[in-house]
Amino acid sequence: MKFRSMLAALAVLVLGAAQAQEPIRIGSFLAVTGGAAFLGDPEQKTLELYVERLNAAGGVLGRKLQLIVYDSAGDAEKARTFAKRLIEQDKVDVIVGGSTTGETMAMVPLVEAAGVPFISLAGAVVIVEPVKKWVFKTPHSDRQACERIFVDMKARGATKVALISGAGGFDKSMRAQCLQVAKNHGIEIVADEAYGTGDTDMTAQLTKIKNTPGVQAVLNVGFGQSPAIVTKNHKQLGISQPLYQSHGVASKAFIKLAGDAAEGVRLPAAALLVAETLPDSDPQKKVVLGYKREYEARFKSEISTFGGHAWDGLMLAVEAIRKAGSTDKAKVRDALESIRGFVGIDGVFNMSATDHVGLDISGLRMLEIRKGDWTLVK
Amino acid sequence: MSGRTASLATLAGIVLLLPLALQNNYYYEVAIQVGLNAIVCVGLNLLIGYAGQISLGHAGFFGLGAYGSAILTARYGWPPLAALASATAGVAVLAYLIGRPILRLRGHYLAMATLGMGIIISIVIATEDRLTGGPDGMPVPALAAFGAALSGERVWYWVVGATLLAAVWLALNLVDSPHGRALRALHGSEVGAEVTGIDSARHKVKVFVISAVYAALAGSLTAHYAGFVTPAKVTFFHSIELVTMVVFGGMASTFGAVVGAAVLTVLPQALTVFKEYEMVVFGAVMMLTMIFMPRGLVPTLALTLSGRRLPR
Structure with a gap:
């Protein structure tokens, strides 16, 4: 630990000499490795790419941005430790991260107690x-x-x-939400079937x-490989009712x-795909x-909507800091909310005191797969 | 025995003086995690190191302790201390019931049985989402006793430190008791031990239950400290992590278990400076240690320091 603190001291010295003004510190913890790496990897790349670009353009408020990313591997316990490290040790001004709901929820009490603006990249409504706050x-x-x-x-x-629906965290949370809002939309759920993670056949x-x-449409709430299997089985069984995915x-x-x-x-998806x-x-x-163009040019890999969440998180944070005119945490939070x-x-995004996502459902486009590609449903 | 008292006093000294080096709450956080892992490892070491029985399912007991506390307090409104005690007692009973039949198995078969048990516990916790919150986990109320809630890293540091000292003290006493000698005899040769009149089944089950209780207690404390539990800590990989800590620190050495837990908890935090090469460096450290110190960190260092050659 002594070694680490010496390293940290050294890093501060070097940074202090290089630029007179303190950088704006943006902390992040993402599931870069492990089962949720398909979320964390594009998120990390996006954050790195755009922090670099913002700095090349002169930074924010005349100060450079410094990005600190830790790999939580999707483990909530690790995420919590890293969150504490970001808050206590790295003294970040804002946190943008948390690829999964579990990671995010585990650190909510920490940021609430410490009073650090936190923008999560995870999905669940909880x-x-x-x-x-x-x-x-x-x-x-x-x-x-x-x-x-x-x-x-x-x-x-x-x-x-x-x-x-499947048995993962995403599946379960979304299934509960769908059951809850169905009535408001005049939809009746007439069957509610479940399969396990890793099942290879959903014919039953x-x-x-x-x-x-009376079934008029089928909705599959799932993640990873299972939805592809459901789609194949749906066709094999000759089910004529249309299939919806999440x-x-x-x-x-x-x-x-x-x-x-x-x-x-x-399926509903962000505009990015089309x-x-x-x-x-x-x-x-x-x-x-x-x-899309910048990301694909830089990393030579296809864009994913998850990287888009990180873009939004970073840019919202930057926008809030610009609006607040400082990195004062309370001011940045108020700016975010406004x-x-x-x-x-x-x-x-239209944030408000009662809505900390600020999106309405018009941002979700309804896509149909035709000839192996996404098509926007008019 | 004076050696025992001296080493326990050293550990107490470290726990007492460590806060001087802890600059902020993040350091406290890491220290607390070291302590919580060390408690599990001290218990696991009794089973693996002294009795020579492998368990690949201890994360399951840890998880049952954690979720037992979480569910009883959050869903049924029990007072935290009562929940902690009942969860730990429940795990003890379960370990006894499971231990009776599976400890008849040896070697790979025992490893597989404990592995299966751990996986079953992990699946049940991830699927029973009405009780456990499923894969996304659930919040846990703070540990409160006598009208005051325990919160803040500094308070928790002392709670965990004291619990660790008590755990180590009990383990050291156990090892030096007739029960401990019986365990070591079992480790040497089960047939030989039985010939000298040692009831091997009884001793094995007893140590299995004790180590499960250590894990459950640490699990309960972790849940209340973190304020949130997810099934990540109940997985097979966490079981392997725990066994690795014990082997790394040195089997059949209670302090080895503590040191193993400390090194393997702090190392990933320290290695973040290597960025994407973190896991590579971590793997290299593990491999080199096991190649050059096959008996584990503490026993090898102790032998080197005392100037003796490795026996056998």
Whole structure:
């Protein structure tokens, strides 16, 4: 520990000599390795890329940005320790991070006690409901994804819906939300089937759904490989009712895995996936396309919506610091809460004292898979 | 025995003086985690190091302690101390019931049985989301006793420090008791031990229960300290992590278990300076230690310092 503190002291000395003014410290902990690495990896790349760009453009308030990222591997316990490190040791001005809901929820008590503005990149609605003073988040909550799906189902005249879901944290949280908001949208859940993580065949559950009278649409709430299997089984069983997936599968990998069976599947997703085909009048087009091009040019890999959450998190933090005119934590928090009409990757943010996400469901586009690619449903 | 008292006094001295080097709450946080891991390892070391029985399911007991406390306090409104005591007692009973049949197994079979038990516990905790909050975890109320809630790293440091000292003291006493000698005889040769009149089943089950209680107690404390539990600490990987700490520090050495827990808890924090090479360096440190110090850190250093050659 002595060695570490000497190192830290040395680092402070070097930094102090290099620039007279203290940098603005942005702390982050992400699931860069482990099972949730597909979330943390694009998030980290995005943060690094844009901190670099912001610094090249002269920084914020005339001060450079300094990014401190720790790898939590998706482990809530580790995330909590790193959060403490960011707050106590690195003395960060704002925290942007937390790839998963578990990590985020484990550190909520810490940031609330310490009073540090925190923008989470995780999905579940429990993060911002009830509203916590210092906690914000950028992705649409799972409840909004349910609502977007139900709105589309209604538009197609389907009101009796069969639900099938997995056993992961994402699946369970979203399933609960869908069950809760169904009534408000005049949707009746007529079947509620579940499968385990790692199951390789969902024919049994889907057969049950097929035999349930009156089903007009099928909704799969899942993550990873399972949704691709559900999609294949759905086609194999010849179920004629349309299949909906969650925003959790919004990646090209899903289309590859599901193959032909993916044809006609609908899902809500951020505008990022259909950046090129957005109409020019779309307010998000410029931001989304810019991010997509810069990211793909730099990392030579396909964009993912998860990196977009990190872009929003970082830019909201920067916007709040600019608005507050300082890095005073209370002022930055107030500024965050008062952000209106901020065009991001996930949508247009309108924060308020009662809404710490600030997105409405219009930011979630309804996509249909046609000929192996995303198509915007008009 | 004076050696025992002296080493216990050294540990007490370290616990007492360490806060002088702890500059902020983050350092306290790491110290508390070292303490909590050390408590589990001291118990696990009794089973692995002294009795020679492997367990790959101790994260399960840790998790049952943690979730037992969490569920009883958060869902049923029990007072935290009562929840902690009942969770620990519940785990003791469970360990006894499981231990009776599976400790008849030896070597790989015992490892597999404990592995299976740990995985079952982990799956149950992740799926029973109405009680446990599922994979996203659940919040836990603070530990409160006699009308005052324990909060803040500094207070917790002393609670964990005192618990660790008590745990080490009990373990040292146990090792020097007839029960401890019976365990070492078992480790040497189970047949030989039985020939000299040692009831091997009884002794094995007893030490299994004791080590499970250590893990459950640490689990309960962790849950209340962190204020949040997730199934990440109940997984098979955490079981392996615990066994690694014991082996790394030195088997059949209570202080080895403490040192192993300390090194392997602090190391990942210190290695973050290597960024993406963190895991590579971590692996290299582990490999080199095991190649050059196969008996573990503490026993090898102790032998080197006393100038003796390695026996056997």
